[in-house]
Amino acid sequence: MDATDLxxxxxxxxxxxxxxxxxxxxxxxxxFNEQLFPFDAIPRVLEHEEFALLEKGLKQRVKALNLxxxxxxxxxxxxxxxxxxEEFIYAGSGYLAECDGVMPPxxxxxxxxxxxxxxGKDSAWYILEDNLRVPSGASYPMIxxxxxxxxxxxxxxxxxxxxNRNYADLLRRVMDFVNPGGHVAILTPGRFNAAYFEHSYLAxxxxxxxxxxxxxxxxxxxxxxxxxxxxxxxxxxVYRRISDEFLDPMTFNSNxxxxxxxxxxxxxxxxVAIMNAPGNGVADDKGIYYxxxxxxxxxxxxxxxxxxxxxxxxxxxxxxxxxxxxxxHLVLKDVAExxxxxxxxxxxxxxxxxxxxxALLRAEPRRFIAQxxxxxxxxxxxxxxxxxPRKADLRAFVLMADEPLVWHSGLTRFTRNPxxxxxxxxxxxxxxxxxxxxH
Amino acid sequence: MGIISLETTNRLYWLGRxxxxxxxxxxxxxxxxxxxxxxxxxxxxxxxxxxxIPDIYTCCDDxxxxxxxxxxxxxxxxxxxxxxxxxxxxxxxDIGSDTLSYIQLAIYEMNKAKSSDAPLIELQKVLDNIMAFxxxxxxxxxxxQIRNILKIGKRIERxxxxxxxxxxxxxxxxxxxxLTARLVRTSxxxxxxxxxxxxxxxxxxxxxxxxxxxxxxxxxxx
Numbered sequence: 001m002d003a004t005d006l007x008x009x010x011x012x013x014x015x016x017x018x019x020x021x022x023x024x025x026x027x028x029x030x031x032f033n034e035q036l037f038p039f040d041a042i043p044r045v046l047e048h049e050e051f052a053l054l055e056k057g058l059k060q061r062v063k064a065l066n067l068x069x070x071x072x073x074x075x076x077x078x079x080x081x082x083x084x085x086e087e088f089i090y091a092g093s094g095y096l097a098e099c100d101g102v103m104p105p106x107x108x109x110x111x112x113x114x115x116x117x118x119x120g121k122d123s124a125w126y127i128l129e130d131n132l133r134v135p136s137g138a139s140y141p142m143i144x145x146x147x148x149x150x151x152x153x154x155x156x157x158x159x160x161x162x163x164n165r166n167y168a169d170l171l172r173r174v175m176d177f178v179n180p181g182g183h184v185a186i187l188t189p190g191r192f193n194a195a196y197f198e199h200s201y202l203a204x205x206x207x208x209x210x211x212x213x214x215x216x217x218x219x220x221x222x223x224x225x226x227x228x229x230x231x232x233x234x235x236x237x238v239y240r241r242i243s244d245e246f247l248d249p250m251t252f253n254s255n256x257x258x259x260x261x262x263x264x265x266x267x268x269x270x271x272v273a274i275m276n277a278p279g280n281g282v283a284d285d286k287g288i289y290y291x292x293x294x295x296x297x298x299x300x301x302x303x304x305x306x307x308x309x310x311x312x313x314x315x316x317x318x319x320x321x322x323x324x325x326x327x328x329h330l331v332l333k334d335v336a337e338x339x340x341x342x343x344x345x346x347x348x349x350x351x352x353x354x355x356x357x358x359a360l361l362r363a364e365p366r367r368f369i370a371q372x373x374x375x376x377x378x379x380x381x382x383x384x385x386x387x388x389p390r391k392a393d394l395r396a397f398v399l400m401a402d403e404p405l406v407w408h409s410g411l412t413r414f415t416r417n418p419x420x421x422x423x424x425x426x427x428x429x430x431x432x433x434x435x436x437x438x439h
Numbered sequence: 440m441g442i443i444s445l446e447t448t449n450r451l452y453w454l455g456r457x458x459x460x461x462x463x464x465x466x467x468x469x470x471x472x473x474x475x476x477x478x479x480x481x482x483x484x485x486x487x488x489x490x491x492i493p494d495i496y497t498c499c500d501d502x503x504x505x506x507x508x509x510x511x512x513x514x515x516x517x518x519x520x521x522x523x524x525x526x527x528x529x530x531x532x533d534i535g536s537d538t539l540s541y542i543q544l545a546i547y548e549m550n551k552a553k554s555s556d557a558p559l560i561e562l563q564k565v566l567d568n569i570m571a572f573x574x575x576x577x578x579x580x581x582x583x584q585i586r587n588i589l590k591i592g593k594r595i596e597r598x599x600x601x602x603x604x605x606x607x608x609x610x611x612x613x614x615x616x617x618l619t620a621r622l623v624r625t626s627x628x629x630x631x632x633x634x635x636x637x638x639x640x641x642x643x644x645x646x647x648x649x650x651x652x653x654x655x656x657x658x659x660x661x
Contacts, residue, residue, distance in 0.1 A: 020536050211444065
């Protein structure tokens, strides 16, 4: 694949991305700034066969995660069978007692899963994280692809690549599948949210209404959208882009001004689908990640097709011993943090910090996980006209309708800092399109 | 997408008003500034008075810089463009990414003009983008109600500004006719008595500009 033509026009594509408002918001020192998300025109290319394997593994994983959440909020069989210790469920902030016994429309909890993977230098793929609450990022490669096809049509004529501009169609398919009847709304906390571009772009592309909490009202166990003349139209799906705790002040955080009072009551009665389902955090906790391979075996009776990064839980004595002995070779992650925060490389800590950290692990064994540092495969990015190697991850998207649907693309995020593994946009990273070859 | 919320209606209306305010005030400013090249340098005070904004400027040069480009000055053209953007950015799904992009481009051009050696001539590019925005809105927005609400905002703002600058009667008359035609095509609540009164006013000469401003600014119901 010759990317010369693509990066020749990279500046134009970046200008067009700026023109279309492809940005994300960042709060720094209490000041909100919108930043452009730097796009690198050299795509990450995934061979057809390679992606076919990933696709199988991703479907398997998300199926199991969906069954796990369903089980946790109903029979809790996996706890009874002692596959996962109870404290990993009830002590985590992701478990919501309010969701106990609530079955969402079509039994789907994980409507959109953002699964973060990295490829090691040995070319093996490792799952780093499952994002099952409000994963974002699909809109960026989608719009970038559209612009790249315009900037370099010949590249796309010469290369058979699966079209990724169908993400909105897949999303709409999920929305329609779970819709008990009514309009589809995307609930946004507003333009100062980091992913606001995505909220508005997906609303445009799916034909959903982009709304804030004050535009929807609960009445007689149904949810309505109110127009300017006071006319009410039923809403069947809320693709929420706000966290569980802010969804409904009557059920969760009573101080929430961005949620919809009584939304949860309507959801409980099955009159509205909430995408993703409230309470999903129970399954994407970094501590629970450790158990996903066991879940796959437990619920599907299959061996996992995709592997986790080797992970240790200080909760288990043998793991704690391993962590203590191999501290300098491990990365430690606070299970409550996200966005690249709460990540500590053992080798980079001072002697005192190491001692303090080990004491903290003993005091709060549930709070951290430790992982072997995966030496990611570098991929090239263009910098000042030259291709330079950088670390990158891949967020794959799996949507759940009548069957799991894997989007044939993904968000490739890279670090611009040659010494860093942190690829998050909030920490200065950029993004690439992800090509899946058709043959 | 046959349903439009009150919030969206409000944003569309103000997007129409602010984008028109930017467009027309750039034109009015350019004409006013041109007369100051040869005439009295303090004429900007009259300009401020007509717009009913405080004259906080120290000289003609300060006026031309601050009124056009100081986004912290709430009366500046820049601040009004930011307000247009603040509404537009919340309307992507209603007006479309392509239409929205021209407001974004106008912001970029405003920033470029601000740091240019010849900032006033560069404002032409802001005008071009506002015009393109309106063209795209006309061409690209399928929902007639959305187009109507945007244009009602635009017409109300234009009648207000034209009246403040005592534009010829024919100009005001044309805009009132356009507003009337647009209002009857929507189901937005408006005060019919104001529209009737406006139509009377444009048929009485000399035109009572102050009364027109009063009527047009209260034509929509809260």
